[in-house]
Amino acid sequence: MKTLVVCNWKMNPSSWKEAKKLFEETKKAAGKARSVSVVVAPPALYLRELSKLARSIPLAVQHAHADEGGAHTGEISLAQAAESKATYAIIGHAERRAQGETIEDTNKQILSALAHKMTPILCVGESTRSIQGEYFETVRSQVKGALTTVPQNRIATIIIAYEPVWAIGAPRPMAPRDMHEMGIFIRKTIVQGWGDVGHAVTVLYGGAVDSTNAAQILDEGDVRGFLVGRASAEPEKIKALIQSLS
Numbered sequence: 001m002k003t004l005v006v007c008n009w010k011m012n013p014s015s016w017k018e019a020k021k022l023f024e025e026t027k028k029a030a031g032k033a034r035s036v037s038v039v040v041a042p043p044a045l046y047l048r049e050l051s052k053l054a055r056s057i058p059l060a061v062q063h064a065h066a067d068e069g070g071a072h073t074g075e076i077s078l079a080q081a082a083e084s085k086a087t088y089a090i091i092g093h094a095e096r097r098a099q100g101e102t103i104e105d106t107n108k109q110i111l112s113a114l115a116h117k118m119t120p121i122l123c124v125g126e127s128t129r130s131i132q133g134e135y136f137e138t139v140r141s142q143v144k145g146a147l148t149t150v151p152q153n154r155i156a157t158i159i160i161a162y163e164p165v166w167a168i169g170a171p172r173p174m175a176p177r178d179m180h181e182m183g184i185f186i187r188k189t190i191v192q193g194w195g196d197v198g199h200a201v202t203v204l205y206g207g208a209v210d211s212t213n214a215a216q217i218l219d220e221g222d223v224r225g226f227l228v229g230r231a232s233a234e235p236e237k238i239k240a241l242i243q244s245l246s
């Protein structure tokens with residue numbers, strides 16, 4: 001199975017010219033790495049133009065509203081994102097939850113993404129950790145809440161990106177051992193609600209992933225790939241990261 005690298009460019013780069021260059025470099029590196037498959041999540045206004053540059057690199061929207069239309073100034077809908085060629089949708093990123101996005105919102109977005117034939121990438125993760133282990137409950141409620149009423153035959157198509165909030169933008173990722181533990185916990189949570197198909201759910205890790213740590217995480221962390229921020233938004237860094245996995 002290929003390693004999935006989802007490039008979350010966030011609000012970068014600052015111009016279309018740079019976005020095009022970053023995308024071309026990412027595509028080139030991905031083309032050489034047979035064991036890696038890459039998805040790019042650019043700022044939404046670049047989706048349609050980027051879709052013309054490569055069919056081999058699927059695109060994701062970083063966030064979109066569940067409603068089909070209406071009075072939501074500044075938002076775009078999942079329907080519009082799908083029509084602009086996004087085939088994946090990042091849902092519930094920590095930076096969106098910090099802006100007030102609720103578990104109910106993530107649930108509506110998952111259902112809307114599925115209705116528009118997109119693959120949801122649901123981000124979950126605790127803000128802090130303590131020895132009492134309450135972070136497991138946090139992640140369980142994010143997973144169960146977002147997936148409420150998702151039919152059993154669609155559950156295996158959902159991708160879960162475990163991104164502990166404290167590791168996003170941090171100097172180092174979390175220990176692979178702890179990722180491994182959370183990966184098992186997430187799959188167990190889904191199996192409890194939806195049965196054995198839950199074992200097939202793809203779990204990614206995100207938070208301070210780069211070319212110096214990705215291969216080791218893959219070896220020891222029991223994850224199928226990564227959601228990458230900073231190291232995806234510069235041509236040299238994403239090239240090095242993809243190379244380190246192939």
Ligand code: 13P
Binds near residue numbers: 093168170209227
């Ligand atoms: P960094 O890779 O910059 O830590 O960001 C992780 C992230 O939030 C990806 O969605």
